[in-house]
Amino acid sequence: MEGSSIRERKESQNGSNGHSVGLISGVCLIVGTMIGSGIFISPKSVLLYSGAVGPCLIIWTACGVLATLGALCYAELGTMITKSGGEYSYFMEAYGPIVAYLYSWTTVMVLKPSSLAIITLSLAEYASTPFYLGCTPPILVTKCLSAAAILIIVTVNCFSVRLARYVQNFLTASKLFIILVIVVAGAVMLAQGKTENLTNTFDGASSSFGAIGLAFYNGLWAYDGWNQLNFITEELKDPYRNLPRAIVIGIPLVTVCYVLVNVAYFTVMTATDLLLSPAVAITFGDRALYPLSWIVPLFVTFSTFGAANGSCFTAGRVAYVSSREGHMLEILSFISLRRYTPSPALIFNGLLAICYIIPADINSLINYFSFGQWTFYGLAVLAVIVMRYTRKEHHRPVKVPIVIPVLMVLVSCYLVLAPIIDKPAMEYLYCTIFIFSGLIFYYPFVYRKVKWAHTFIAPITVHLQLLMEVVPPEKIE
Structure with missing residues (x-):
């Protein structure tokens, strides 16, 4: 995390030789990053x-292919533009400050907190389902558990970067x-002949243009994280060879795992059973692993907690970089004087996540998240094409065939537009309005830098700084 620990950064500079992650470790890092809730x-x-079952399995496979192609495009961007900040830096280079600002605005205010809300809601469902046998847990219980998980995770990440990493390592293994x-x-x-639910798998398949788009939204949510893989470049040995190799090994490996997990579900559940299940993995465990079925909710809870912890751990990156550029409130770039953690950004992300869990359910949040996220994924992949013409002089250690970003741009357009055209929903309108509402703040606060705004915000920043004992990163020696 950018700005997450100045002390650790200095230690790594003094005591590390840098490129310490080999190809196998890179593949493991990819698998551990992507597999979550x-x-x-x-x-x-x-x-x-x-x-139907057949199209379902095809979509899971296709999502893995799309994630692989998208990650290769990001590998070109990440090795060409080595500034921290990910998409924010790519947009700044390709399109200028307005698009970069809208990305940071949407990410900090919507995408990061809604991602944390989705993961903790799923954690709450799996943690509470064993206590409500035969029925769905009450919504109030689920949302209260979700809020409690957010508070615990934010506290851990604010208390210690090192503790957060130890927790993450344990939960990744889980x-x-x-x-x-x-899968086993x-x-x-399957070896026992439980294949009856895997016959006639295309009966009842949907032909709806928009429904398939929504299916991809939900499948690609499980692969989310593929766009972060270029951040391991600095730690890889021979990164310009091993990064593409790690991508084409790691993401297909995750794809195989996901398809096999879905096949496993269908060995003990019909399509109707799966749709009626309050928590799919728990139902699978009850039918396939009894009397050891208790390990499923326990370890799924660990897994989703790990995914939420990872989401929170990385939440400060865009806030830090965009705040440093003057595109977000200055306080979000500050770090704890005692703990060396980006406490303001973490707390802000956690509070927004709690706000999102109050009115929404998981499916609405995923649709809301995916619409916004794939809008910016499409713009990022388009940046690969744009900069082939506008930044010809840039060195590209990793260069993908032009057909790959072209295909990904078309897919992104489909994923953004298809659900709206087929079945308009209010969350898409809300997300669009919210993205462009950032321009209201951009003109006076960022572009014009009006003095009255600074006069109003400066005292608040000072009081928050004193309350949380945080300072700008450059003040840490």
Whole structure:
């Protein structure tokens, strides 16, 4: 996380030789980053919108292909533009400050907190379902547990970067363990001839233009994180060879895991059973792993907690970089004087996430999140094409065939427009309005830098700085 720990950065500069991650470690990092809560949340929605088992499995596979192609495009961007900040820096280079500002505005205010809200809501569902056998847990219980998880995670990340990383390492091992358990149990079921739910798999398949788009939204949510993979470049040995290799090995490996997990679900559940299940993995565990079925909710809870912790851990990056550029409130770039953690950005992200869990359910949040996210994914991939003409002089250690970004731009347009055209919903309108509402703040606060705004905000910044004991990163020696 940019600005997350000045002390650790200095230690790494003094005591590390830099490129310490090999190809295998890079693949493991990719797998650990991507596998989180999505594979336990999304199967119901992917099946619901695709209409049948066969299209459902095809969509899970296609999502893996799209994630791989998107990650390769990001590898070109990340090795060409080495500034921190990810998409923010790419947009600044390709389109200028307005698009970069709208991205940082939307990410800090919508995408990061809604992602944390989705993950913690799924954590709450899996943690509470064993206590409500035969029925869905009350919404109030789920949302209260979700809010409690956000508070715990934000507290851990504000208290210590090192503690957050130790927690993350343990929880990564937990989620890989439960994926392995489900896949092996599914393989055993297949070997025993449990294949009746995997016949006539295209009966009832959806032909709706928009429904397929929504199925992709939910499937791609499980792969979310593929756009962060270029941030491992600095730690990779021979990064310009190993980064593309890690991508084409790691993401297909995740794809295989996800498809096998879905196949495992269908060995013990019909499509109807899966759609009616309050928590798919728990239903699978009850039918396939009894009397050890208790390990499923336990380790799925660990997995989703790890995903939420990872989401919170990275939440300060865009806020820090855009604040440094003057595009967000200055206080969001400050770090704790005692803990060396980006406390203001973390707390702000957590408070917004709690606000998002109050009115919304998981499916609405995923649609809301995916619409906004794929708008910017499309712009980022388009930047690869744009800068082939506007930044010809830039060195490109990784250069993908032009057909890949062209294909990804077309896919992004489909994913953004298809659900709206087929079945307009208010969340798309809200998201669009919110993205462009950032321009209201951009003109006076960023472009014009009006003095009265600074006069109003400066005292608030000072009081928050004293309250949280935070300072600009450059003040830490």
